[in-house]
Amino acid sequence: MVRLRGKRCIVSTVRRPFMTGYWPDISVVFRELGLAQMSVSSLEHLDVQNQFLCALAGTASEAAVFKPAMIGFKWSAADMRSREQLRAAHTSATFLGDCSRQVITAALRALAQQVGGKNSLIDVQFKQWDLFGDWQRGKESLNDVFNSFYSTEQRLGSLMFFSSFQETPEQLWEYIYDRPQVRIGWIANDLATCSDLAQLEHYRRKNPALKNLETQANTGLWPHVILPATQTNTKILPALVAALAEITRCGTIEIIPARLMPECGAGPLFSAEEYVTALLAIYKDDRIPLRMVGPQLWVADRIDRDDSLASSLQSAGASIAVLANGDMYAGEASVGLDAWRIGNVLEESDALRWERLDAIPEAFSSSTAPSQCRSCEWRYRCGGVDCSISLLNERQSGQPADWESLFQLYCAPRKALFEEALWDSVANSVQAGNGRARELIECHETGINLRPAPLPANNQKQ
Amino acid sequence: MNTALPVVARDPIVVKGMETTHTRIGLCPKKEWCSVHRSIPAVRTIQALDVDVTESCNLACFYCYKKDKEDAHIDEATAKNALDWLLAASGDNRDLMVNFMGGEPFLAFEVIKKMVLYGKCRAAQMGKAMRFGVTTNMTKLTDESLEFCRRFKMDFLCSVDGIPEVQNENRPLRGGGPSSPAVEKNAPKILAYQPTALARATLTPRSARVLVENAKYFVRLGFRAMIFCPAVNCEWKPEDLEVVRSQYEQMGEFYIEKLLSKEPIRIREFEQGIQSLHAKTESSNSCGAGKGLVHVDINGNFWPCHQYAPRMCGGQFLMGKLGGPFNDRLRDAFLKIDPPNDYQAGCGDCRAQLTCGGAWCNAECVSLSCNFYKPPEAFCHLRRILHDQVLHTHGYLKAHHPKILESVLNQTQQHID
Numbered sequence: 001m002v003r004l005r006g007k008r009c010i011v012s013t014v015r016r017p018f019m020t021g022y023w024p025d026i027s028v029v030f031r032e033l034g035l036a037q038m039s040v041s042s043l044e045h046l047d048v049q050n051q052f053l054c055a056l057a058g059t060a061s062e063a064a065v066f067k068p069a070m071i072g073f074k075w076s077a078a079d080m081r082s083r084e085q086l087r088a089a090h091t092s093a094t095f096l097g098d099c100s101r102q103v104i105t106a107a108l109r110a111l112a113q114q115v116g117g118k119n120s121l122i123d124v125q126f127k128q129w130d131l132f133g134d135w136q137r138g139k140e141s142l143n144d145v146f147n148s149f150y151s152t153e154q155r156l157g158s159l160m161f162f163s164s165f166q167e168t169p170e171q172l173w174e175y176i177y178d179r180p181q182v183r184i185g186w187i188a189n190d191l192a193t194c195s196d197l198a199q200l201e202h203y204r205r206k207n208p209a210l211k212n213l214e215t216q217a218n219t220g221l222w223p224h225v226i227l228p229a230t231q232t233n234t235k236i237l238p239a240l241v242a243a244l245a246e247i248t249r250c251g252t253i254e255i256i257p258a259r260l261m262p263e264c265g266a267g268p269l270f271s272a273e274e275y276v277t278a279l280l281a282i283y284k285d286d287r288i289p290l291r292m293v294g295p296q297l298w299v300a301d302r303i304d305r306d307d308s309l310a311s312s313l314q315s316a317g318a319s320i321a322v323l324a325n326g327d328m329y330a331g332e333a334s335v336g337l338d339a340w341r342i343g344n345v346l347e348e349s350d351a352l353r354w355e356r357l358d359a360i361p362e363a364f365s366s367s368t369a370p371s372q373c374r375s376c377e378w379r380y381r382c383g384g385v386d387c388s389i390s391l392l393n394e395r396q397s398g399q400p401a402d403w404e405s406l407f408q409l410y411c412a413p414r415k416a417l418f419e420e421a422l423w424d425s426v427a428n429s430v431q432a433g434n435g436r437a438r439e440l441i442e443c444h445e446t447g448i449n450l451r452p453a454p455l456p457a458n459n460q461k462q
Numbered sequence: 463m464n465t466a467l468p469v470v471a472r473d474p475i476v477v478k479g480m481e482t483t484h485t486r487i488g489l490c491p492k493k494e495w496c497s498v499h500r501s502i503p504a505v506r507t508i509q510a511l512d513v514d515v516t517e518s519c520n521l522a523c524f525y526c527y528k529k530d531k532e533d534a535h536i537d538e539a540t541a542k543n544a545l546d547w548l549l550a551a552s553g554d555n556r557d558l559m560v561n562f563m564g565g566e567p568f569l570a571f572e573v574i575k576k577m578v579l580y581g582k583c584r585a586a587q588m589g590k591a592m593r594f595g596v597t598t599n600m601t602k603l604t605d606e607s608l609e610f611c612r613r614f615k616m617d618f619l620c621s622v623d624g625i626p627e628v629q630n631e632n633r634p635l636r637g638g639g640p641s642s643p644a645v646e647k648n649a650p651k652i653l654a655y656q657p658t659a660l661a662r663a664t665l666t667p668r669s670a671r672v673l674v675e676n677a678k679y680f681v682r683l684g685f686r687a688m689i690f691c692p693a694v695n696c697e698w699k700p701e702d703l704e705v706v707r708s709q710y711e712q713m714g715e716f717y718i719e720k721l722l723s724k725e726p727i728r729i730r731e732f733e734q735g736i737q738s739l740h741a742k743t744e745s746s747n748s749c750g751a752g753k754g755l756v757h758v759d760i761n762g763n764f765w766p767c768h769q770y771a772p773r774m775c776g777g778q779f780l781m782g783k784l785g786g787p788f789n790d791r792l793r794d795a796f797l798k799i800d801p802p803n804d805y806q807a808g809c810g811d812c813r814a815q816l817t818c819g820g821a822w823c824n825a826e827c828v829s830l831s832c833n834f835y836k837p838p839e840a841f842c843h844l845r846r847i848l849h850d851q852v853l854h855t856h857g858y859l860k861a862h863h864p865k866i867l868e869s870v871l872n873q874t875q876q877h878i879d
Contacts, residue, residue: 218542
């Protein structure tokens with residue numbers, strides 16, 4: 001199906017009968033309509049897709065320049081295999097609250113023994129505990145994490161903790177410089193209620209967290225900000241992100257609907273449509289670096305991949321959450337749900353029920369669980385709905401009507417961003433294809449000219 | 463580590479047309495650093511950034527290509543933005559290099575300090591490594607600045623012309639007076655920390671007669687690596703070229719003598735020539751200007767390298783400005799330079815092709831012959847003289863000291879890698 005939108009052409013489905021040979025005039029149509037860009041969002045086979053794109057563009061002679069996204073090939077066996085591979089290579093542990101040294105070391109040791117192979121990466125996060133509050137003790141806890149990796153075969157990926165940034169230690173850059181794995185995050189709860197630009201300006205001037213964040217970013221800190229999107233701040237989301245990008249000197253910014261963040265509680269639901277509009281505006285805003293804002297970042301990472309993906313580490317059963325009392329759960333979203341409690345790392349270290357972690361991928365196999373995912377053309381790029389959404393729904397049972405809204409808040413922006421990213425990918429490829437000819441630099445007293453270089457003698461016939 | 467990092471408010475970057483955007487989204491128009499991302503090139507393969515940290519210089523070298531220097535430093539905001547730009551423009555490259563230039567960079571040491579701390583810290587968090595280097599005349603070095611360089615493992619490229627007589631004539635202090643005493647005082651300090659620091663001498667018709675003497679002087683100062691770059695914007699008379707030929711012959715002997723001694727030296731132009739001869743492949747144009755290297759001046763303007771001064775070709779080699787669009791078309795032309803086709807078309811049967819590779823410095827070609835791809839005639843003469851001596855040195859080492867030749871080739875390869 002070919003759909004025209006302005007100067008763009010969207011090809012959403014191309015199946016076997018419509019191979020290149022059956023589309024002899026499409027490149028003429030493309031040029032006649034003066035289309036600037038085109039998007040091909042679903043094709044049955046890669047070779048067909050390549051041929052089709054070449055015929056359509058008419059401007060590039062090599063299929064490779066398109067690097068088209070490959071969508072919709074694999075099904076659950078490969079899907080599950082990829083999750084196992086992911087888990088073997090990459091896991092994460094989140095410590096919630098003020099965890100003692102014993103809890104940290106026992107949990108990391110248990111995780112290293114149970115999941116993850118040699119040289120696999122383990123990301124560690126501290127949440128709900130501001131390490132800057134008692135920085136001396138905070139540093140000891142971070143050291144405990146580093147020490148835990150001395151004797152294991154795993155590697156520490158990133159070590160992130162979240163702070164309120166109400167106070168920050170002096171010479172923080174020194175600590176970070178010596179330990180580049182450390183990332184410091186800020187959950188921008190203060191901005192969840194920001195409804196207009198005047199309020200945003202007020203925050204920028206008065207909010208100590210924002211001031212401290214800016215000061216630290218100016219000395220070299222590369223912070224990570226989680227920005228809860230709410231009904232209130234969605235209208236000014238692009239401005240908020242631009243402001244945060246400036247304050248943090250382009251730290252990473254992850255936008256998450258507050259309703260999907262367990263720590264934010266069950267806030268009011270808001271329209272996915274409005275949220276999508278805001279995210280697309282951010283995507284198109286050239287002041288905001290694409291690869292530093294999520295979920296855009298999440299999409300950008302996946303658009304060119306040709307392997308089947310899981311939506312997150314937790315969905316692949318590769319994430320644990322540990323409470324201060326030592327209780328371990330199969331991921332942050334499952335905290336408090338007995339069905340997903342693995343055990344207590346201090347009291348039951350020999351009897352931890354790891355099978356519960358193993359069960360996560362199957363129980364929330366994204367491609368099979370929600371019916372909406374089964375027919376979605378993006379299911380293999382996306383990996384399906386994240387299990388945290390399903391768990392959130394389970395936790396808030398009694399409000400079944402919310403499921404569709406929750407799902408849409410997760411799904412709709414990803415779909416929209418995938419489509420935009422594919423547009424850009426194809427447009428860039430067409431542009432790169434056109435620009436492959438060489439130009440020579442001609443110099444004059446007053447300026448320079450670029451003129452097309454003649455083709456080498458042996459290429460004249462091409 | 464105990465170096466204090468002063469916290470300084472960032473100054474605004476003035477970007478034409480940005481006022482409208484600020485108004486539209488209601489942000490305070492004091493600055494918008496993230497607009498540097500507007501300047502990111504389409505092909506993100508930049509690995510090295512030369513930064514003019516100052517225009518100011520305490521020397522008045524007669525061949526300096528920056529005749530109308532101002533006493534101005536880069537501001538801190540522009541400097542940090544340039545580093546942010548490099549981090550983004552480098553794409554997947556993980557090893558990045560920033561080289562401070564000037565003027566004399568150590569006149570802006572406070573800016574250097576802030577840039578190094580900021581760049582190192584930020585790059586580390588992004589999983590990249592940012593190394594820093596400085597091209598200096600060595601006269602403004604202090605114990606504090608040297609200690610800072612040592613601590614952050616900064617590389618040194620030392621601009622020095624040779625024996626005091628030459629140094630003081632070619633590179634006098636700006637207000638008059640000799641610069642060699644300061645050089646002699648500071649060079650050993652640098653070399654104590656970094657024995658591999660490179661001495662870079664500009665070869666002029668005036669200094670040609672003492673070329674070998676200069677090399678020996680560098681060795682006495684403690685330098686183990688050196689390079690002599692001809693100033694092609696000088697008038698080279700036939701008698702000057704004969705002097706150069708005679709000096710290069712003696713230089714070849716001196717080079718071999720040192721290679722055979724317990725303290726071998728490295729003369730970069732000999733090493734590169736020997737490498738090309740041995741590999742029997744034409745020396746390719748190794749200049750990364752406009753490709754993996756970009757230069758940023760104190761105003762945040764991007765140039766292919768430091769030589770493309772604003773005055774050259776009416777400033778049309780400007781590749782962009784921090785906060786504004788990047789000239790991807792011009793960059794594309796640099797990226798697609800094809801040395802065998804572009805440079806050597808006019809080389810005919812020149813005997814030096816194997817060690818020369820055609821135009822060595824496009825900027826000098828432009829400034830002297832107004833032809834991007836064709837070097838000035840003086841350059842060709844000098845390259846042929848060098849070629850003859852490299853050929854002789856290579857032949858001698860191959861016949862009599864193959865192991866020494868091997869070590870020279872290995873060293874060169876390491877440098878290339």
